[in-house]
Amino acid sequence: MFKMLKVLKTILPILFFFCVWQILSMMGILNPRFLPPPIEIIQKFVELLTTDDFVIDITQSIKRVLIGFVIASLFGIGLGIFCGMYKFIYNFINPIVEMFRPIPPIAWIPLAILWFGLGDNPAFFLIFCGVFFPIFTNTYLGISSLDEIYKRAAWSLGASRRLFITDVLVPSALPYIFAGLKIGLGVGWMVVIIAEMVGAQSGLGYMIQLNRTILEIPSVIVGMFTIGCIGFVMNKFMTFFEHVLIPWKYN
Amino acid sequence: MKIEFKNIIKSFAVKNNHDIINVLDDISFEVKNSEIFCLVGPSGCGKSTIINLMAGFIFPDKGEISMDNKLVNGPGPQRTVVFQEHAIFPWKTVRGNIEFGLKCKNLSKSKINDEVNCLLKKVKLESFADRYPDELSVGMKQRVAMARAFAVKSEVVFMDEPFASLDSQTRDILQEELLNIQIELKQTIIFVTHNIDEAIFLGDKIAVMSHRPAKIKEIIQVGYERPRSASIRNQPYFFELKNKIWLSLRDEI
Ligand SMILES: Nc1ncnc2c1ncn2[C@@H]1O[C@H](COP(=O)(O)OP(=O)(O)OP(=O)(O)O)[C@@H](O)[C@H]1O
Numbered sequence: 001m002f003k004m005l006k007v008l009k010t011i012l013p014i015l016f017f018f019c020v021w022q023i024l025s026m027m028g029i030l031n032p033r034f035l036p037p038p039i040e041i042i043q044k045f046v047e048l049l050t051t052d053d054f055v056i057d058i059t060q061s062i063k064r065v066l067i068g069f070v071i072a073s074l075f076g077i078g079l080g081i082f083c084g085m086y087k088f089i090y091n092f093i094n095p096i097v098e099m100f101r102p103i104p105p106i107a108w109i110p111l112a113i114l115w116f117g118l119g120d121n122p123a124f125f126l127i128f129c130g131v132f133f134p135i136f137t138n139t140y141l142g143i144s145s146l147d148e149i150y151k152r153a154a155w156s157l158g159a160s161r162r163l164f165i166t167d168v169l170v171p172s173a174l175p176y177i178f179a180g181l182k183i184g185l186g187v188g189w190m191v192v193i194i195a196e197m198v199g200a201q202s203g204l205g206y207m208i209q210l211n212r213t214i215l216e217i218p219s220v221i222v223g224m225f226t227i228g229c230i231g232f233v234m235n236k237f238m239t240f241f242e243h244v245l246i247p248w249k250y251n
Numbered sequence: 252m253k254i255e256f257k258n259i260i261k262s263f264a265v266k267n268n269h270d271i272i273n274v275l276d277d278i279s280f281e282v283k284n285s286e287i288f289c290l291v292g293p294s295g296c297g298k299s300t301i302i303n304l305m306a307g308f309i310f311p312d313k314g315e316i317s318m319d320n321k322l323v324n325g326p327g328p329q330r331t332v333v334f335q336e337h338a339i340f341p342w343k344t345v346r347g348n349i350e351f352g353l354k355c356k357n358l359s360k361s362k363i364n365d366e367v368n369c370l371l372k373k374v375k376l377e378s379f380a381d382r383y384p385d386e387l388s389v390g391m392k393q394r395v396a397m398a399r400a401f402a403v404k405s406e407v408v409f410m411d412e413p414f415a416s417l418d419s420q421t422r423d424i425l426q427e428e429l430l431n432i433q434i435e436l437k438q439t440i441i442f443v444t445h446n447i448d449e450a451i452f453l454g455d456k457i458a459v460m461s462h463r464p465a466k467i468k469e470i471i472q473v474g475y476e477r478p479r480s481a482s483i484r485n486q487p488y489f490f491e492l493k494n495k496i497w498l499s500l501r502d503e504i
Pocket residue numbers: 263264265272274292293294295296297298299300301335
């Protein structure tokens with residue numbers, strides 16, 4: 001009962017938003033050529049769902065972002081752990097990382113297409129460029145902020161190097177690592193759409209871009225909302241994993 | 252294991268200005284094998300510093316620390332510590348914390364389980380085995396820390412005010428439990444406390460420290476044999492000792 005009330009509280013404002021939009025369209029204040037009414041968009045959405053192309057676009061985008069995200073996570077977490085453990089590695093790696101970090105993934109597009117052509121590979125590369133940095137930085141921060149007292153406790157209990165890493169260092173940094181993963185996935189989802197708009201023949205980004213050129217505005221908006229919904233669901237998934245993997249923080 | 256603390260001088264740099272503070276000023280003492288050696292002294296005099304030095308976490312400016320004639324050059328599993336800040340791992344359950352030290356030894360799963368259950372019982376935390384430290388009271392955390400340290404059965408245990416936040420009943424019970432464990436495992440124990448009763452009840456020797464820069468003011472032989480019964484707390488000799496230590500300590504506070 002209480003939960004339903006909470007859901008209602010979130011849904012009601014959204015419903016209100018769409019109603020106002022619909023009414024403004026019906027009153028002729030919003031030009032349907034620039035902004036079609038919500039009813040039309042919903043009809044379009046239902047229609048598109050029955051087509052193979054749209055479903056393939058969705059799965060393509062998700063596939064790309066997940067692969068790119070996993071690769072970037074492995075590198076980011078791995079390097080972050082090494083840097084957190086060994087100051088001299090950090091001192092060497094960090095200037096290089098800081099040199100590349102300010103370059104937005106979009107700026108890599110020309111090189112990505114030159115190096116990898118069109119399709120999946122430039123997308124993976126661009127996603128990597130966006131996702132790696134937040135994950136690396138957060139992992140490093142988590143590992144290097146381990147309180148001295150826990151290190152002392154582990155050593156004086158005779159922890160082997162391996163046990164120290166698996167049972168002390170990594171779990172203590174997990175909240176930080178997850179913060180990085182969440183930011184990273186958000187960035188990755190943005191980047192994959194951009195990458196597909198310029199360098200792919202499939203995916204939601206491509207679909208939006210294609211429909212723009214043929215002035216199929218309802219389809220463009222359906223694409224946009226789909227992107228939003230998937231992003232929302234992915235974030236919920238990450239939060240779920242976070243709660244499962246870090247029970248001591250969320251019980 | 253025999254511990255020798257020879258002519259130790261230790262100072263720390265003060266962070267904000269370029270001063271240094273001298274904490275330990277030429278301290279020497281010796282702890283015999285299987286002895287319980289208590290340290291009492293005013294707050295901030297350097298008791299935790301002595302523990303950190305003996306555990307090998309920090310190093311003296313001058314002097315030598317040795318265990319069975321081998322110089323201490325870093326932490327090791329023969330010397331476990333029960334920290335003043337308890338330092339149990341927040342990401343592990345009570346069971347996980349106690350298990351930690353045992354995982355480094357080549358023990359079977361069932362053996363580890365038995366040991367942990369036995370310790371959980373001793374510190375009366377059976378029903379909290381699967382809770383995380385955040386859900387425990389300070390006193391419970393201290394009991395976990397103690398169980399974790401005793402699980403590894405090291406030859407030397409350093410305990411830095413381990414019972415400070417316990418109620419006096421639990422404290423009495425754990426003191427007796429500590430003596431029982433010690434009789435069983437014959438560990439050498441260095442025990443820091445503010446509580447004179449506790450020092451007398453547990454200790455073979457009690458070192459009274461002066462205020463900073465600290466020296467050992469005197470070392471008092473307690474003289475009670477072990478095992479000790481709780482009733483010694485009511486003997487006139489116990490009060491006599493307590494008075495003597497209190498007089499000695501009072502000048503320093
Ligand atoms: N790492 C450090 N850096 C600078 N000063 C330190 C450091 N560790 C301890 N000190 C100083 O050394 C002195 C002794 O500290 P220590 O923690 O050993 O005292 P203590 O006797 O254990 O006190 P308490 O009874 O309150 O626990 C204190 O004045 C403290 O400020």
